[in-house]
Amino acid sequence: MKALATIKRWLVPLVVPVALVVAWHVAVRATGTRLIPPPYDVGLMLYDFTFGGIYDDTFSKTIHIHFWKSVQRVYGGFFAAVAIGVPLGLLIGRVPAFRKVIDPTLQILRPVPVTAWLPLSMIFFGLGPNAAIFLVFLGAFYPIVLNTTFGVRSVDARLFEAASMLGCGGSSLFRQVVLPAAMPSIFNGLRLGHGFAWILIVVGEMTGVPQGLGAVIMDGRTLSRTDLVISGMIVIGLAGFLSDRVIVALNNRLLAWSPQHHA
């Protein structure tokens, strides 16, 4: 019975992806399109991308180079967003004067799509990885700062009263009450921001970098290599998924006290 449960746990999430691949195959066959390769061809491309030996072109056996470049940019931008977004969110949530000064500006900048920053970021940072990191940073920054602010502002006022009557105030109030109470929201922001970081890597690597998963997709588009484009999409999807699992595991460990915040 236990083995059956384990099989179920692993098989159930696979049902939809497998069905999608089957539908993709059938649709390509039925329409006879030459614009979209069937799943098998993409599989070959992925194999070649990873191990080489099939096409032996510039993309063969280069997945690790592109993957590593993208990971560096995603996490460079993401950690910068955490390093600035969390403290800023804590300040905005906790200090009303600071909120009045900074919040309107933030709310005006926030609706500007990250893609709109592309030309300016290339002027600021030149052609190269820094522009990509900046765009990833922008995408991850807003959800992190907003969720942190929300977390701090929604701390139950009773908890402040309880802490103050127990002799806790000042900076230890911040460390012992505000921070842990806001932690579920902060993690929510981290997870959203982290998702945006992976989403924006393609845009970020449109800035004319030679390597990276986003650059591979852009190259594939230019060369009309749709199999390469789809391979890049699959690798980004998997990488984003796996690193999201890491955040979720961290979340569940740190928020063991709050079952409803488990993902």
Next chain:
Amino acid sequence: MPDAPAHRGAHPILSVSGLNKRFTVGEQTVEALRDVNLTISKGEFVCLIGASGCGKSTLLRLIAGFETATEGQVQMYGAPITGPGPERGMVFQDFALFPWLTVKENIGFGPRQRDLPKDKLEEISRHYTDMVGLTKFADYYPSQISGGMKQRVAIARVLANDCEVLLMDEPFGALDALTREKLQQELLEIWERTKVTVVFVTHSVEEAVVLADRIVVMTAGPGRIESDSRVPLARPREVSAIDFNQVRRDVTERLTSHVAVKSAAAA
């Protein structure tokens, strides 16, 4: 029933004098308390009772130092209360435990603020965890225990901080009848053992008569003290006893008398 509050030991610990409290809500000013005077002796168990809106919780929050008086003063040992402090511990109806701390860590929260050595802190936390019968649940989080247990944690949390006055704001209001009775008995045992002074807000006449040395009846609009009398019953008290019922009827009458007067005036 003697009307004047004679004090057990008669050492005043808290005194409220000429207290007025008004809240401003938008453009409106609400008079929550008018000319409240009250002296509470060390070790006394005082119940504040009244209909909702009579200001009993406001009075408690003023003693706790969560609110400041508009006029008048609240003093402890003759010194004015200017803010919350560990010597006055509040037990809230909704517990207000720190959800990210275990039972034992919640109980040790106050002592931890005082830079005690680790083994001393551990000893205090364990002592009060045991006192409220939660030894087996010491490492549980608040989300994993029942309402009754949560309220035990809240009581232990303020006692562990050496509070001299236990302020309780309808602490058992959110609990079922059986748990409520059990906690009332436990509270009385703790009170007798620790000699802590208790100011207990409730709207249940029976609860007040079970617990209190002295019952302060408050009325609304604006909140003020209607009457203040001692409970002439020995402990332990039996809810079904004749004299218990006598006291209960008496308090109920005082609680509703002003309502009767008002409705007569309206008619």
